[in-house]
Structure formats: structure tokens, C-alpha cells
Amino acid sequence: MLRVENLDVAYGHLQILRQVNMNINNGEIVAILGANGAGKTTLLKSVMGLLPPKAGKVFYRGEDVTGRAPFELSRLGIAFVPEERNIFQAMTVEDNLLLGAYFVKDKAKIRSNLKEVYEMFPRLEERRKQLAGTMSGGERQMLAIGRGLMSKPHLIILDEPSMGLSPTNVLIVFQTIKTLTSQEVTIVIVEQNVDATLNVASRAYVMEHGAVVMEGSSQELSQNDYVKKMYLGQS
Numbered sequence: 001m002l003r004v005e006n007l008d009v010a011y012g013h014l015q016i017l018r019q020v021n022m023n024i025n026n027g028e029i030v031a032i033l034g035a036n037g038a039g040k041t042t043l044l045k046s047v048m049g050l051l052p053p054k055a056g057k058v059f060y061r062g063e064d065v066t067g068r069a070p071f072e073l074s075r076l077g078i079a080f081v082p083e084e085r086n087i088f089q090a091m092t093v094e095d096n097l098l099l100g101a102y103f104v105k106d107k108a109k110i111r112s113n114l115k116e117v118y119e120m121f122p123r124l125e126e127r128r129k130q131l132a133g134t135m136s137g138g139e140r141q142m143l144a145i146g147r148g149l150m151s152k153p154h155l156i157i158l159d160e161p162s163m164g165l166s167p168t169n170v171l172i173v174f175q176t177i178k179t180l181t182s183q184e185v186t187i188v189i190v191e192q193n194v195d196a197t198l199n200v201a202s203r204a205y206v207m208e209h210g211a212v213v214m215e216g217s218s219q220e221l222s223q224n225d226y227v228k229k230m231y232l233g234q235s
Contacts, residue, residue, distance in 0.1 A: 001026045001155055001186045002047070007056035009039075009046045015054070016042045018211045024155075029177070029187040031197045031218070033231060034207035040190040041083065043207070044159050048080050049073060061154070075103050079148035083160035087140055087147070089133025093124055096132050096143055100150030110150075117146045120179055138169025142176055149185070156180070158189045162196070174200055194231040198222045206231075 002024040009017040017039050024030050032040050045051040047058050049068045058066045060076060070080065079100075087096050097117060101110045118125035121142050127135065132143060141161055148156050161177070162170040174196050180187055191197040198204060198218040206214040206227065214221065221227045 001028075001061060002188065003059040004043070004047065005057045005059070007043070007046060007058070008054040009042055009051055010054045016210050017046065017053075018209075020056070020207075020210075020212055022205055022212065024186060024188055026154075026186055027184065028203060029181065029189065029201045031201035031204040032188065032190045032207060033192075033194050033197065033204055033221075035192070038207040039210040040207055041159055042210075044080070044082075044157055044188075044190060048078070048157070071103075074151060074153075077151075077154035079151060079153035079156045081144045081148050081156065081158045081161065083163050087132045087143055089131065091132055092129050093132055093135070093143055094128040097124070097128075097147050097150055100147035103151060109152075113150050113152055117149055120149075121146050121176070136169060137165045138172040141165065141169070141173050145176055145180075149180075153185060155186045155188070158187065158191075160190060160192065162191060162193050170196065194227070195222075 004020055004022040007017055007020040008015065020043060032043065034040050042051060046053050049070050052067050057064055060078065065073060065076070088099070097114060098110070101113055104110050104113065123139060124143060124146055132140065135143065161173050165173065170193065177187065177189065177200050189197060189201065198221060201218050203217055204215065204221050205212050206221070
């Protein structure tokens with residue numbers, strides 16, 4: 001589904017990513033873990049065409065999409081939910097969702113997609129006429145994910161979906177991610193909540209100082225002594 005080959009990314013003379021390689025298979029939930037400054041968000045921005053790579057390639061479904069504009073990638077079936085969420089607070093929940101179907105021209109398909117999102121997230125349907133800015137943090141994240149699903153993407157990329165949320169809303173968000181597994185959508189999730197993320201992901205990559213230092217199944221990494229010490233707070 002998604003392949004990153006030898007990706008180097010720099011801000012001016014400051015190199016952030018170094019020879020990053022990743023392979024995401026169809027239907028997987030794959031986590032990218034690491035501390036602040038590890039390069040996780042930079043990686044996502046480069047994949048999404050927001051930061052041009054200094055070297056390396058990005059392939060989506062076998063096609064070289066290196067440096068493609070975000071709107072082109074959206075049309076190809078990639079949805080990106082950034083950590084800022086970027087919902088339109090002065091618009092209703094439903095209007096926010098409909099914006100996610102901007103590239104969908106078939107009105108019947110838009111209605112069908114909206115129905116599926118509401119079935120997945122009943123709370124959004126309950127509040128469809130409510131202004132998005134009046135929702136809780138967890139509900140806003142649910143809305144951001146729902147909006148991403150309105151285009152029926154093959155791949156959805158989530159950047160720090162639990163950041164700044166209360167424990168209750170963190171639980172809601174990870175339950176939401178589990179729900180997505182029934183939608184035949186591939187998920188890449190960047191997250192600092194390592195324990196919760198390994199519970200929903202099938203595989204994970206660990207990044208440090210702009211490079212991938214470890215990869216494996218979630219079960220393998222959760223039992224790894226280094227991961228337990230550095231990321232799970234276990235001695």
C-alpha cells in the first residue's frame with residue numbers, strides 16, 4: 001500500500017530524516033513510535049507532499065508519488081488527519097464532514113458515505129447540527145477522523161490522535177481506531193501513547209533522531225526490553 005525508500009528530509013541545512021525505510025501492507029494498522037523530535041511528523045509531512053524530500057522515494061499502491069501535492073494524494077485515496085485536527089469550528093458537524101467529500105462528485109455516494117460515518121460514529125449523527133467548536137476534544141478528533149473517511153480512502157494517516165486529550169477521550173479515540181479495522185482501510189498512526197497504540201496496531205516502527213531504529217510486530221516490541229524501558233516506563 002505505502003512504501004518509503006531511503007527517505008532523507010532536511011529543513012535548510014538541518015537534516016531531520018536519515019535513510020528512512022518503511023513498508024505498509026494493505027489492511028494493516030501500523031504505528032510509528034518515538035519521542036518528541038524523533039522525526040515522526042516530518043515523515044508524515046514528506047509522505048503527504050508538504051515537505052519535499054532531499055533524497056529517497058515514496059510509493060503508493062506501486063506508483064511513485066514522491067513530492068505530489070496533498071490534494072493529488074487525496075484524490076488517489078489517502079486521507080491525512082494532522083495533530084492540529086483543523087476542524088472548522090464555526091461550521092456544523094455535518095458541514096465539516098461534507099467538506100471531506102469535496103472530491104466526490106456523485107451525490108448518492110456522498111449520502112452513502114455520510115450514512116456509513118454516522119453508523120460508525122453515532123455521536124456525530126446526534127450532534128450533526130451542532131457547531132464543531134462546541135464539541136469536546138475527543139469528539140473533535142472523532143469528527144476529524146470521520147471527515148477523513150468521507151472520501152472513502154484506501155489509506156488514512158493519523159498524527160498524534162490522542163494529543164492533549166483527557167484519559168476518557170483517549171479511550172474514545174483508540175476505540176474509534178479499532179472500529180476502522182472493519183472498514184477495509186489501511187491505517188498509519190503516529191503516536192506517543194505507546195502502550196495504547198501497540199494494543200491496536202499489528203506492527204510498529206520505532207524512530208529516534210530521524211532514523212528507524214527498530215521494527216516488528218506489536219507483540220514483539222511490547223516485550224522488548226529497550227522498548228519497555230524507554231517507552232513503556234517499565235524497568
